[in-house]
Amino acid sequence: MNNNKLKQSGLAIAVAAMMGASASAQAAVEVYSQDGTSFSVDGYFNAFYVNRDDSVNDVRNSDVKMGFLPNTIGFNFSKDMGELTLGGRSSFWTTINDSLQSPTDTSIDVRQLYATVDGSFGQVLIGKDFGLYARSNIFLDELLMGFGSPGAATGVSFGNIRTGYPYPNPSAQITYRSPDMSGLNVAVGIFEPANTTPGAESEQSAPRLEAELTYATELQGVSLTGWLNGRHQSSENATTEIDSQGIGYGVKASVAGLSLTASGFTSEGDVPVLITDAALASEEDADGYLIQGSYTFGANRFVLSYGETDSDQGDFETENTSVAVFHDVNSNFKLVAEYNMFEQDVKSSGAEAADTDTLAIGAIVMF
Template identity: 70%
Template sequence: MNNNKIRRSGLFIAMVAAMGVSAAANAAVELYNEDGTSFSVDGYFNAFYVNRDNNVNNTRDSRVKMGFLPNTIGFNFSKEMGDLTLGGRSSFWTSINDSLDDGLATDTAIDVRQFYATVDGDFGQVLLGKDFGLYARSNIFLDEILMGFGSPGTAGGVSFGNIRAGYPYPLPSAQITYRAPEMFGFKLAVGILDPADTVTGTNDENAAPRFESEVTYATSVSNIALTGWVNGRYQSAENGSTTVDSTGVGYGLKVSLAELTLAASGFTSKGDNPVLISNSAVTEDDADGFLVQAAYAFGANRLVLSYGETDAEILDFETESTTFGFFHDVNSNFKLVAEYNMFEQKNRTTGVTSTDADTIALGAIVMF
């Protein structure tokens, strides 16, 4: 398998970051590798027993749901063509809950979040197609509870992890992205992405695409592993005399020494939805948030403490989320998870609490 290709897939990066394992251990199942051509498959399956106490309505609910990452199957190919390596990935993400929540007894929605081709060479890599965005990318992929449950989400979908309580979601989008070769620990990615329609009316205009970028840096000094990143987004939309300029900056730092990992990240934005970018009218009001985490590994176990906040003038809410997580590796392909999350969301203008939930989540994850 061409590891240069596979290591750049969003799900694969997420797995490696969350589990702290090598790429070779959990990349995929290789089905074919001859004459410079390879094809592989990877999969991720999970289910959680969820018991939630809703303190606003004074009700308790028990469910069997997915975790923060949906159930996924992905297909990867790579072919060497002279000085170039052509690759591609298609991944399909599915909910295990939408049949009952949508009122259709056997219906299941399939969400295609990655469907792209890549061209690799001495110049770096060009990605063509649909993939996760660059803004807030490392914020979410390096989240210590990525493979857990986190804060409440939609009724028929995944939980929200720390989305809208520490970082926005790097929504998968149509894009053309360039990644430069690694240099002294630095990696640079810049891309043009399909813009969101942030104004309304019959004369909406997006004269330029959405621009996103990310710079990451990784090094190791005296047994201390250090990872840092900065990412950003910019786009402008017009409708007559109305112009909405959307900007966002994300950043973070993760430090690991032996079994202890400390991480802090944050974002600040203007005219940009702090949950996920979408086709909806917005103002140029502000939003910002942060996430701080500590993780300690011992043997096959990992303990995580996570706390995040988002203050969104643009959507008029304030949130905070606290998570205690325990992860146990039965083996490299099977993981058990226990989590306790406390999440609160208020209207920042009135102070009225719209969500106050305490959630216990017990889950199992199988991957290949």
């Protein structure tokens, strides 16, 4: 079994999903392959011209930025050891958005650094990788290789994070994945828990638990993919206990060039952006959904997307509408044009927090 062909590579899933291909079809440069040992390199590079009209602050800005997916370089290895196959991946994710703040430097983060052990029993992954909760929600987003909604103050775009799904944080984990069972796949893991109750006697006595169930089949010419994922953890100190939990779900149907996707989530005790070490005062609710349609005609894919999130915990309501066109120049070179309309209100007061329209035109090169 060749580890490079497995579906656990976050970037491979993401790009393969957008291309309508399996992870094994992902382009990569094989550097070495001999005597059951292989080593390969893959890359993803992109840049967008971005023009954004911010109605709340009455400003318009033009920028050159990366898209929702950062620029990435990944290294993969695998080695056959009789009944077991040992593998691993390290990937480095970099921004181009800091070119004026750090002219001769750049921010680099490692979102994947893990080893895998494969056998007839399935696979065990140890190290750092994307989480299981909301994993398919984001990796099957039709706009994953686009730009998306405004995000952090650094200018990083958020795609549909907090407008339809939360982010499956790359986290330290030990995760088991079952063998494929006629289209059914199960993954369950223990993760580093977040400290949501800092203070005297703060503790997390159990790991964070995450799991995902996916099923893919074909029914009368229609390709169907469904998924259900979840997360639970508990954190407490001398005076407070916070249980954080969420459920994500979705279904994707494709026939000929048409694809329809609907997904959603519901959670409590969890700000629906990402889980992190940060104090939470209470266990309030959040929910959201994302509905998308795409049509592929020749080298072109047209996408329409709408998502919402309603969060008591984060005290916001958002909605995001996007239209986009992806054009394949060839299998390794893609052009993108996207128009995004994002709105956010403060839920407790109804005050308008954001109202932005964004035009993003970009190019993607991958290998």
